[in-house]
Amino acid sequence: MINKIFGGSYQILRAMGVTLKYLFKKPVTNQFPDEPVLVYPRFRGRHVLKRHDNGLEKCIGCALCAAACPTQCIRVEAAENTEENRRSPGERYADVYEINMLRCIFCGYCAEACPTGAIVLEHDFALAEYDRWDAIYTQDRLLEPHEPKYIQIRDDEVFVPQESWRVTK
């Protein structure tokens, strides 16, 4: 009984000591969007359609990404390149390229399936829209280079050091 009383009181005091210690620690909160968010290089976020260095689109309209997509959120319609209107180096280019971001699960299968590396999942995660139709991303939005200011890509893709895995005391 006595042991229980003093043991219990000691435990409560110890708990309060722990919280008091945390009161003086720096908050871990990231003040998004005032502060940039650190993301790892392999973070899968918003898609971007890439271009070649000469300005031609990498996408050849093969629709393998649409075939690989588990939620069928990608729609591709290809058209033939002509001499006057050349948009990609191959025979065909994507005339329509739409991704429904409301359905996308960011699995990255489209990027894996792509034979030319045209579609890449980059790091933007702030994809809220005021109009739900705006969530269907069209080709012209996807083709633009997209580097939002509030995202910082960290250069250290590291594992958590093993020390902190161990339970402290």
Place this chain on the structure above:
Amino acid sequence: MDWIQSLLIPVVYSVILVVMLLTGFAYLSLVERKLVARFTMRFGPNRAGPFGLLQPVADALKMMFKEELLPTHADKWVYLLAPMLAISTAIIGWAVFPLTSHGLSLLGYTIPPILADVNVGLLYVAAVTSIGSYAVVLAGWASDNKYSLLGALRASAQLVSYELPMGLTLVAVILVTGTMSMTKIIQFQVDHAWLIVLQPIAFIIFFVTGLAESNRSPFDLPETENELVSGFMTEYGGIRFASFAMGEYIHVITFSALTAILFLGGWSGPGADSVPFLGLLYFFIKTAVMIFTVIWVRASVPRVRYDQLMRFCWKFLMPLALLNLVVTAIVIAL
């Protein structure tokens, strides 16, 4: 011009006190959110105004402009009365709290350090603060909702149970000081020693029961979100819901101030005898320390289970308070 001394000054005094307590509530809610956030390594509200200082204003505006809903089968007058009861009972205890050592003379009139220096101040506080439990019970009964009713039942059982050990510690305080007047209790502590030194067990019991009385964590069972939605407040919304929060926070302030007066010597401190302002300052600091401790406990200790709550009160606090009382009585008698 006697009416100024006997009527105007008390009225202005009480209005100032009430306004102070209401703003105190608003900023206590901010301070609590900030502190609990820092305890868990977050920032807390910091978007409205510098350091989130306008957050209470935003909260109040939001609450005021919400639609007032009345449940179909609610007992209307009781339903409306309960939130008012919750605030008013928490506020009126302040009538007998001495804020500083002695009054301030101004243009021939004296501003008293205490609104009503009654000789049964302690009894008065114990009485009015326990009316607060009626607010909880009536709110739960009037809203015609099973969660509200269950919350109210829990609350009534809890508040009535914890009243007993609290009352016994107050008896121990009265035994030691030999008076029920707040001013004389403080005077005793100035002459001898703070009661936290003379009555440490009473202080601990008083603190724990005070947490339970003001429905604070870890004894906030009447409003357990996970079992009872939010207990007796389930059917309330808008400004009436805010009234309950207000009642709870002012209860915390009142309880902290009472602890400061009874166990930490109220306004006493170096230089407080001659300078009334210093006494006020000391009193506020002591109250603030107690409020901080209440928030600190909330951030540290998980909520107890209902049977644990009852067992803790009846099988531990109650015998301990009785033992403390008996030992005190014997020591006083010798």
